[in-house]
Amino acid sequence: MAVTDEAILRIKEMIIAGDLAPGDRLPPEKELSERLGLSRSSLREAVKALEVIRVLDVRRGDGTYVTSLEPRLLLEAMSFVVDLHDDQSVLEIFAVRRILEPAASALAARNAGVEEVAHLREVVESVDQAADVESLVEHDLEFHRGIAEATGNTYLASLIDSLSSHTVRARIWRGITQENVVGRTLQEHHAILDAIAAGDADLASAHTVVHVSGVEQWLRRAL
Known part of the structure; x- marks a missing residue:
């Protein structure tokens, strides 16, 4: 699995586990990359990908947030990568x-x-x-x-x-x-x-x- 895909799936796991909920702000990049065991560049690519498919909302100068979708719709959007690969x-x-x-x-x-x-x-x-x-x-x-x-x-x-x-x-x-x-x-x-x-x-x-x-x-x- 590509590193970007792995990063996306790790963030998905955090949402499923309840560590991140709709509307939540993601931890700082350094903290999140260490927590997920990923490089900061891989994490940035994952965030960019998730922004494209409307899972994350990157607010310049403020932070990155999970979009305020209903949980069911949020997880459907997160399945983007899995669906494509399957x-x-x-x-x-x-x-x-x-x-x-x-x-x-x-x-x-x-x-x-x-x-x-x-x-x-x-x-x-x-x-x-x-x-x-x-x-x-x-x-x-x-x-x-x-x-x-x-x-x-x-x-x-x-x-x-x-x-x-x-x-x-x-x-x-x-x-x-x-x-x-x-x-x-x-x-x-x-x-x-x-x-x-x-x-x-x-x-x-x-x-x-x-x-x-x-x-x-x-x-x-x-x-």
């Missing part, structure tokens, strides 16, 4: 995406008009290297949705959108735990878009295979 079906979804989305990019390269390409360009350029994980995932979903819609095949667009909605957790977790995800994702999106804009179906398909496979391979290692 759910092998998400790998099958990525395998299907790896088949469909390169074909969609190729079709978009053949069918996309000036307006569709301009929309995709606007989506790609709306995100910068400093984007947070949530913004990046929202951008990724919108970009792939835009490509699917540019194919002109509404059934294919609907199918891809449905599949993508089941991979949000995996994408968020990759963004939290892997270095330079923002830069890599934006670079890959630019390459796919440039191929679509040039009407190069084969190149658009190839870049999309690389893009989707990167997340799939990371997930296989994580599982």
Whole structure:
């Protein structure tokens, strides 16, 4: 298990045991890292991850608090990591995406008009290297949705959108735990878009295979 995952599970155990309750403030970083037997850097990554999934509320200059969710909902949110690591079906979804989305990019390269390409360009350029994980995932979903819609095949667009909605957790977790995800994702999106804009179906398909496979391979290692 990755160190970040272990830190998250340790905090979960504290909540289950009643050591931390909704609304409670976490102990100081040094004290908590020693108590959990973890490095301070690992603890920071865990806190950042739990902030993303709304389990912790980091108040600058004040401290870090457990969100004031109902206990049942709080523990459901804490199961984010466990669910992701236990759910092998998400790998099958990525395998299907790896088949469909390169074909969609190729079709978009053949069918996309000036307006569709301009929309995709606007989506790609709306995100910068400093984007947070949530913004990046929202951008990724919108970009792939835009490509699917540019194919002109509404059934294919609907199918891809449905599949993508089941991979949000995996994408968020990759963004939290892997270095330079923002830069890599934006670079890959630019390459796919440039191929679509040039009407190069084969190149658009190839870049999309690389893009989707990167997340799939990371997930296989994580599982």
